[in-house]
Amino acid sequence: MKKFLFYLGHPAHAHNFVYINKILKKHGHSILFAVRQREILVDLVQDFGFDHVIIKDNREKYSSFSFVKSILNREYEMFKIVKWFKPNLMAGTDIVITHLGKFFNIPSIILCDDDSSVVPLMANLGFRFASSVISPEICDIKPFNFKKIGYRGLQKLSYLHPNYFSPNKSLINNSIDFNERYFIIRSVELSAHHDKNVRGINDKLLDSIVQLLIPYGKVYISSERVLPEKYHKFILSIDTKLVHHAMYYSDLFISDSQSMTVESCILGTPSIRYNDFVGRISVLEELEHKYKLTFGISPDKPEELLNKIEELVRMSNIKDEWKERKEKMLKNMIDVASFVTTVLEDFPSRKLRSAENNKIFE
Numbered sequence: 001m002k003k004f005l006f007y008l009g010h011p012a013h014a015h016n017f018v019y020i021n022k023i024l025k026k027h028g029h030s031i032l033f034a035v036r037q038r039e040i041l042v043d044l045v046q047d048f049g050f051d052h053v054i055i056k057d058n059r060e061k062y063s064s065f066s067f068v069k070s071i072l073n074r075e076y077e078m079f080k081i082v083k084w085f086k087p088n089l090m091a092g093t094d095i096v097i098t099h100l101g102k103f104f105n106i107p108s109i110i111l112c113d114d115d116s117s118v119v120p121l122m123a124n125l126g127f128r129f130a131s132s133v134i135s136p137e138i139c140d141i142k143p144f145n146f147k148k149i150g151y152r153g154l155q156k157l158s159y160l161h162p163n164y165f166s167p168n169k170s171l172i173n174n175s176i177d178f179n180e181r182y183f184i185i186r187s188v189e190l191s192a193h194h195d196k197n198v199r200g201i202n203d204k205l206l207d208s209i210v211q212l213l214i215p216y217g218k219v220y221i222s223s224e225r226v227l228p229e230k231y232h233k234f235i236l237s238i239d240t241k242l243v244h245h246a247m248y249y250s251d252l253f254i255s256d257s258q259s260m261t262v263e264s265c266i267l268g269t270p271s272i273r274y275n276d277f278v279g280r281i282s283v284l285e286e287l288e289h290k291y292k293l294t295f296g297i298s299p300d301k302p303e304e305l306l307n308k309i310e311e312l313v314r315m316s317n318i319k320d321e322w323k324e325r326k327e328k329m330l331k332n333m334i335d336v337a338s339f340v341t342t343v344l345e346d347f348p349s350r351k352l353r354s355a356e357n358n359k360i361f362e
Helices: 011-026 039-048 064-085 095-104 120-127 203-216 229-234 240-249 258-267 282-289 302-313 318-331 336-346
Strands: 003-008 030-036 052-055 089-092 108-111 132-136 148-151 182-187 218-223 252-255 271-274 294-297
Touching: 003 011, 003 064, 003 095, 011 030, 011 039, 011 336, 030 039, 030 064, 039 240, 052 064, 064 095, 089 095, 095 108, 095 120, 108 120, 108 336, 148 336, 182 203, 182 240, 203 218, 203 229, 203 302, 218 229, 240 258, 252 258, 252 302, 258 271, 258 282, 258 294, 258 318, 271 302, 282 294, 294 302
Parallel strands: 003 030, 003 089, 030 052, 089 108, 108 132, 132 148, 182 218, 182 252, 252 271, 271 294
Antiparallel strands: none
């Protein structure tokens, strides 16, 4: 049996490991999560029942100095955890595990669904030192494709695959009014290091979107950033771990979030993403152009966004159409939680690299 140390730095990462954790525990392995101290993330980890330790987040403001200070703090805290826990393998989405992996001679695996061009820091300081990178086949992580373990799927299928996720209205009755159709708008902070100078949905545009949608149904807003008081009546008040049920039944999802847009595609909910990453992320480009599940619109074209919203909300039977598109997509994709579990358990003996031998786990 093995000892696994997994690093979590964002709420989405906690979801990624829910079923991976369950499968590995069922197989008798020991698992410890190192969790960055962020309120929503810690709440999720506790709700999921992960065995964990908290790493204090000492990043006080979004500056280069604070960013470097935060990395050094994680290096120090993780050093102590690795020395104490003595894992056989580390995995997650943080550059720190790759550095400590080299120091302690412990395999480290990055789980990522971004192209290296979108997350250059992760590529240069993480992929470079990682033992391997597990990512969707479609992702381009050059110049480190030789380290890639590719799969036919999406990272978020590790928790939203039909094998694991079943939508349930009864779980969200207290948060959603099902007497009329509804729409969800998601606004994020865009404060990560790779989000610098990235534009998304500002308050002026948010107001236009809300006013456009109100005649067609109920509007809910989920926001990482602080919103003006006039939007408070639209706030989606829901347990974080249940938000995917709300997304599933929504008629339209509008966002400047990459992660939640991918989730909406898997759930079969029509979506529009609006930020400067449009056209740059392979996973979302495939979901848009191959499977027709989402639409990407540049912040240079706010009128195009509003026109697309009106077009979609006026479509009859749009949910039935998107369900067919989603099912077509899922037929081409694997159970990602099961796949990742197999890689982690057998690493490095079953390490297949798609860039080297064009073999993908089925």
